[in-house]
Amino acid sequence: MLGRGGAREVMVMSLWPRQDRGVPATTAEVARAVFPGGCTAMRLRNLLGPLFTDGRFAGLFSGRGRPALSPGRLALVSVMQFVEGLTDRQAADAVRSRLDWKYLLGLELRDRGFDSSVLAEFRERLAASGSAEELVFETVLDQLREAGFLTAGGRQRTDSTHVVAAVRSLQRLELLGESVRAALEALAVAAPAWLTGWAPAEWFTRYGPRVDTHRLPTAEAEREQLALVYGADGFLVLEHVFAPDSPGLLRGLEMVEHLRRIWVQQFYRSPDGLRLRKENKGKAKTEAGRPPASTGLVSPYDPDARFRMKRATKWIGYTAQISESSNDDRPHLITYIATRPATEPDVDTTGRVHAVLKKRDLLPDEHYADSAYITAEHVLDATRTGIELIGPNNKGNQWQSRSEDAYDNDLFTVDWEALTAVCPQGHRNTWSGTGIDRHGNPRVMFTFSLTDCTPCPVRSRCTHAQTAARTVTLRPRDQHELLRRLHTEQATDEWHRRYGHRAGVEGTISQAVRAFGLRRSRYRGHDKTALQHVLTATAINLTRLDAGLTGTPLGHTRTSHLAALAPRRS
Numbered sequence: 002m003l004g005r006g007g008a009r010e011v012m013v014m015s016l017w018p019r020q021d022r023g024v025p026a027t028t029a030e031v032a033r034a035v036f037p038g039g040c041t042a043m044r045l046r047n048l049l050g051p052l053f054t055d056g057r058f059a060g061l062f063s064g065r066g067r068p069a070l071s072p073g074r075l076a077l078v079s080v081m082q083f084v085e086g087l088t089d090r091q092a093a094d095a096v097r098s099r100l101d102w103k104y105l106l107g108l109e110l111r112d113r114g115f116d117s118s119v120l121a122e123f124r125e126r127l128a129a130s131g132s133a134e135e136l137v138f139e140t141v142l143d144q145l146r147e148a149g150f151l152t153a154g155g156r157q158r159t160d161s162t163h164v165v166a167a168v169r170s171l172q173r174l175e176l177l178g179e180s181v182r183a184a185l186e187a188l189a190v191a192a193p194a195w196l197t198g199w200a201p202a203e204w205f206t207r208y209g210p211r212v213d214t215h216r217l218p219t220a221e222a223e224r225e226q227l228a229l230v231y232g233a234d235g236f237l238v239l240e241h242v243f244a245p246d247s248p249g250l251l252r253g254l255e256m257v258e259h260l261r262r263i264w265v266q267q268f269y270r271s272p273d274g275l276r277l278r279k280e281n282k283g284k285a286k287t288e289a290g291r292p293p294a295s296t297g298l299v300s301p302y303d304p305d306a307r308f309r310m311k312r313a314t315k316w317i318g319y320t321a322q323i324s325e326s327s328n329d330d331r332p333h334l335i336t337y338i339a340t341r342p343a344t345e346p347d348v349d350t351t352g353r354v355h356a357v358l359k360k361r362d363l364l365p366d367e368h369y370a371d372s373a374y375i376t377a378e379h380v381l382d383a384t385r386t387g388i389e390l391i392g393p394n395n396k397g398n399q400w401q402s403r404s405e406d407a408y409d410n411d412l413f414t415v416d417w418e419a420l421t422a423v424c425p426q427g428h429r430n431t432w433s434g435t436g437i438d439r440h441g442n443p444r445v446m447f448t449f450s451l452t453d454c455t456p457c458p459v460r461s462r463c464t465h466a467q468t469a470a471r472t473v474t475l476r477p478r479d480q481h482e483l484l485r486r487l488h489t490e491q492a493t494d495e496w497h498r499r500y501g502h503r504a505g506v507e508g509t510i511s512q513a514v515r516a517f518g519l520r521r522s523r524y525r526g527h528d529k530t531a532l533q534h535v536l537t538a539t540a541i542n543l544t545r546l547d548a549g550l551t552g553t554p555l556g557h558t559r560t561s562h563l564a565a566l567a568p569r570r571s
């Protein structure tokens with residue numbers, strides 16, 4: 002059923018929980034005769050039982066309406082779809098026709114299954130609930146832990162990958178035109194007579210076809226002029242929708258709301274008329290500037306997708322964060338999956354992973370991640386919860402940290418009781434104090450004397466200031482001392498050997514991307530993309546569990562012949 006904004010609405014349905022009575026005798030007998038050595042679906046059923054109970058999904062249904070099909074079975078079918086890469090139609094056919102699926106689902110041989118449209122409706126319901134992770138992923142994790150395939154302690158590792166949203170990348174002019182067009186399309190469905198009563202005649206050709214089917218101007222002045230035409234049209238739409246005598250339901254249309262948000266971000270009114278917002282350059286922010294990428298809508302069709310450029314990669318969409326166990330005596334299983342805005346830095350994930358793993362009783366002893374996840378604060382916080390967070394801790398952005406023979410902060414000796422510091426040339430600071438940096442973090446500062454620094458024979462290794470003396474800014478004592486220890490450790494072969502465990506998570510991301518299509522969102526919006534990732538992670542876990550049961554060896558991380566010859570870092 003389609004809703005007012007073109008989105009699918011979830012039907013009112015009631016749940017009559019089904020008790021699992023095991024695999025019917027005839028189904029079991031025929032399946033064992035046909036698969037004497039077993040198969041993936043049968044092994045999973047034998048090991049983990051029905052996996053999902055209907056009662057667990059009770060919160061998705063109301064007490065009235067048409068009785069729903071068994072949500073436990075639909076959840077299992079949804080996961081198996083991802084295990085085998087099937088469409089809804091293929092999955093519904095498999096339920097109807099495949100003996101191993103009937104065994105897994107505990108169905109009679111004569112069971113005719115269901116129409117494939119039920120799967121899409123179930124996903125809508127699950128995504129709208131916002132609890133797919135808990136109901137599907139955690140349910141399977143709990144059973145894997147109870148079966149002994151997962152435990153707290155040991156090693157885990159984390160990494161991320163970009164996820165491309167299921168929308169076209171739009172240039173700014175296309176975004177403006179498509180936003181008006183999308184709103185008009187929704188209004189044309191919801192209130193056709195109301196719309197034709199006031200819409201200007203030229204709009205039917207301007208916004209009838211997709212905006213990019215017109216030849217858009219290339220000259221800057223003409224493009225700005227067209228943008229202002231779209232802007233004025235968009236404001237006219239919003240004025241009519243929000244007029245007191247307009248049907249109230251129009252204000253709730255999804256595409257109208259997206260138009261309103263995009264117009265706030267793209268235009269402003271000045272005394273001279275409508276103006277396009279300009280990009281904010283540098284640190285100076287103006288009221289007429291565009292919002293940061295973290296809040297900027299980039300498509301009217303997916304309000305959650307964001308633009309991100311990370312090194313050479315540009316994309317519109319999300320970031321998938323993945324943690325997995327990596328112990329030699331058990332299958333490597335995904336313990337954490339999250340779909341985050343593309344603009345969110347990896348460092349924001351570290352604390353969240355630990356909090357979630359603690360709730361799942363799966364905190365590791367050692368957690369491996371690359372430098373994007375590591376700060377001194379994270380290492381200290383992890384230590385307090387009993388985790389050794391292992392990954393490169395960069396020395397900072399100062400030029401002294403990046404130059405081999407320069408005097409970085411680690412070379413200054415600090416007396417924290419007296420709050421004094423001695424430089425590598427043996428001179429003591431002349432001023433010290435505490436403060437807050439621009440991110441709100443506490444800092445301790447030491448300034449040295451011009452009398453010492455001006456004639457200093459190694460001044461060029463210490464400061465680039467033309468006339469000023471060296472100033473050293475440090476973190477609070479516990480963090481500073483920890484950082485010094487980490488920097489020393491990170492220079493050893495032993496540390497690099499241990500850190501090598503992290504690389505395996507790239508194989509998991511490669512499997513998720515290549516075999517399960519993780520990098521391309523199948524659906525629009527964060528909630529449905531997150532559901533896709535939850536089903537993908539659950540499917541990977543079941544696939545890996547079965548590989549462990551059958552002794553299928555793990556794939557090895559691919560290394561190019563040239564990379565294998567690279568000299569080891571000292």
Ligand code: SF4
Nearest residue numbers: 424426454457463471
């Ligand atoms: S420049 Fe100043 S702080 Fe740096 S080593 Fe020389 S005397 Fe010490």
